[in-house]
Amino acid sequence: MRWLLAACACLFLALGARSGEAQVAEINPPLLSAFAFFDGGADRPAPNLIPYTLNTPLFSDYAEKQRFISLPKGARLTVDGAGRIGFPVGTTLIKSFGYSDAGGKLKIIETRLLIHRAEGWVTLPYVWRADGKDAELKLGGTRVPASFLKPDGEAMAISYAVPNKNQCKQCHSTKDAITPIGPVLQNMEFASPSAEKAFLAHFDNPELILVPTMARWDMPWSGTIDHRARAYLQVNCGHCHKPTGSASNSGLFYDDYKGNAAALGIGKRPVAAGRGSGGFDFVIDPGHPERSILIHRMKSIDPGIAMPELGRATVHDEGVALLEEWIATMKATDGTPAS
C-alpha cells in the first residue's frame, strides 16, 4: 500500500507546481514583447499587423486608440448578417490607449490583447513601462495618472483606469463566453482602399460584406440623428445591454435596432438603478432629456451613477449632446412641450 500513498503525494506535488502564478506566467507572458507585435515601442507596430479604425468608437475617457489585427498565416474569415467577423484560432486583436502630450506626441499607456485560443478568446491587459520600450502584464488592472485636453480645450487630469482581466470580460461577454466587440464590418475603416481590399480578400463570403456602413456618431452627413444616436448607443452600451450581456437583467437593450420602445428605455422605469435614477422616472422621457435617466447617468462621473461603468472618469460631452438632441426630438407622451 505504501507505494500508492507515495504516488498520491507525487500527484499532489506535480499538480501543485503547475498551479497558480507560475502557470499563468507560462500561458500569459509577463511582457508584451513576447508576442513580437511591436518592435521596441507602441509606435512601431510589426508590418504584418492590420491597422483599422471605427466609424463610431467606444468612448474611453477621451483616450486615443490604435487598433490592429494579427491574423495567423492563411487565415480565412467569415462575416454574419450583422457584420460580426468570425476570426480563426490564432487571431489577436490589439488595442492601444493613450493621450497626446502638449507637443502633440501620442503617449501610449496600455495595450490590450484579445487572443483567440483553442479554448476561446482570452483578454490580457499590458501597461507600458515609463521608457516606452516594453509593457507589463497587469491582470489585476491598475491606475495611471493621465492629463489631456478635451476637444473644447479644457485641461483634464484624471486617474486613468486600466481594466483588470475580469473587467475586460464584463464588456466582452456573450452568454458568459468572451467575444470581440469592435470589429463589426460596417463600422470598420482601413488605412487605404488597397488595405481594405487586402483585408476583405480573407473572406469566403464576399456577398455578406456589402452591409450598409454604420453612421458616424459625430458626422451629420453620415446619417439622421436617429441613426447616429443608435450607432452611439449600440457601440457604447450594446455590448453589456443585450439579452446575452452583463446587463441582461436590466431589460434595457441597445445591441440592435429591433428592440421595442421599452427595451430601448422609452417610458421604461428603472429596475436596479439606485441613485442612478437621479430622481427621474424613466430611462428615456421622450422630449425631455433633462429628466431622462440615460442622460443623468452619462453626465455623472460618480461610480454609483455613471454609465458606462468603465472608462468614465470624464463625461463625454459630445456624446451627451448627441443623445440630448435625439431625446429632445422625440414627441413627448405627456403633452408637455419638448425642451
Added chain:
Amino acid sequence: MRTIAIAAAIAALSSPLAAKTINVAPADGQARLQEALIIAEPGDVIELGAGRFALTDGLSLDVPKVTVKGAGVDKTTLDFSGQLGSGEGLLVTSDDVVLRDFAVENSKGDGIKSKGADRIVYHKLRVEWTGGPKETNGAYGIYPVESRHVLVDNVVVRGASDAGIYVGQSDQIIVRNSLVMENVAGIEIENSFNADVHDNLATKNTGGILVFDLPNLPQMGGRNVRIFENVVVDNSTPNFAPKGNIVANVPTGTGVMVMANRDVHIFDNMLGNNGTANVMVIGYRYPYEDAKYDPVAKGVAIWGNQHDKAGFDPKFAGGAQIAERLGGSIPPIFWDGAGGDEAKPWVGDLVPALSLGLADLKASPESAVPTMLPPSTGTVTELPKIVLPEAMEAAVR
C-alpha cells in the same frame, strides 16, 4: 490502511487541481487582491487577512468553486470609501462560490453583486453604509441576480438606499438568519421563483420584506415565495430611496408587502409596530407596456402570524383619510382589491383585514371604497420547502 489509501487517491484524482489557499493581507493592496481573484483556480480558498482593505475599484471573481473567506465579519473589512470606479464593491460571475466572514463598507454602488452565479453562498457577511440611511448610499447590499440556487445565511445589511438583501430574476432561493436594518427595503424578492425567507429580523427599514414582480424584464411571473418565522417590527425609517426606483413608492411603516406576485405565503411571523401595515397586498399600479406581464397579485395566503399594533400612521396616498374614517387606524392587513374576488388574499390571521376596493389598477388610492374582508374559508395548499444542493448547506455548517 487500504481504506485510507484509496480515499486519498480518490481525493487526489477528483480535485481538479490541488486546491490551495491564497492569502491576501490589507497591505497587499487592490491589484494584488484582484490578481488573487483572477489567478485562483477551482477549489481554491482566498483568505483575506484581518484589517481594512482600502480599495479604489470594484473587485470581481469569475472563477467557479472558489471560497473567499475573511477573518470574521468584524475583523476583515473591504472598505470602498475611496472607490473611483465600478458599479459595485464585489462582483461574482462564476458558479459554486462561497463568500464568508468579511464585511463590505461604503461601496459607491451595490455592495456585493452576483450575476448568473449558480449555487452561490453568502454566509456571515456584513454590508454596511456606515453613515446610516442616506439617499447617496448604494442601492443593494447583497444582490444575487439571474442565478439558480441562492443561499443567503447569517448576514447583516444596513443603510442600502434600495434593498438590503435583493434577489432578482432567480430560482430556488433561501434567505435566512439575517438582520436587515435601516434600509429602504430590508429584503426584496423580485421577479423570482421558489424562495424561502425565514428566521430573519427586519427592523427600522422603510419596508421590512417585499415580494415584487415588475414588467419589461427578461424573467417575470414571480411565484412560490414563503415568508415565515421572521420578526418584522418597527419599520419606520422614512423612505430615503432616490425617486424613480420602485421602492421609492414603498410607504414608510410597511411590514411585509406583496406586489403583483403569485403564490406568496406569509405565516408564523411576528409583525408589529409597522405604521402603514403589517401586511400589504397590491397590484402594480403604474402604466406599462408589456403584453406578457400580469400586474395582479394572486394566490397570497396569510396565517399564523402574531400581530402587534399597525396601521396607525398609513403613509400611502389617501391612507390618513381612510384611517380617520375607520376610527384612527387601518387594520394590520390590507389589500388594494386588484383583480377582484378571484385574487383576494386568503387570511387566516385573527386580526381584521381590509380591502380598499380598488379593483381597477388605474384607480387612485384616494378613490378607495374600503370594506372589511370577511373571514377566509377553506384551506390553503402549502408550498413546498426549498431544498438547496447539499454542498451549499455543508458550506455553512
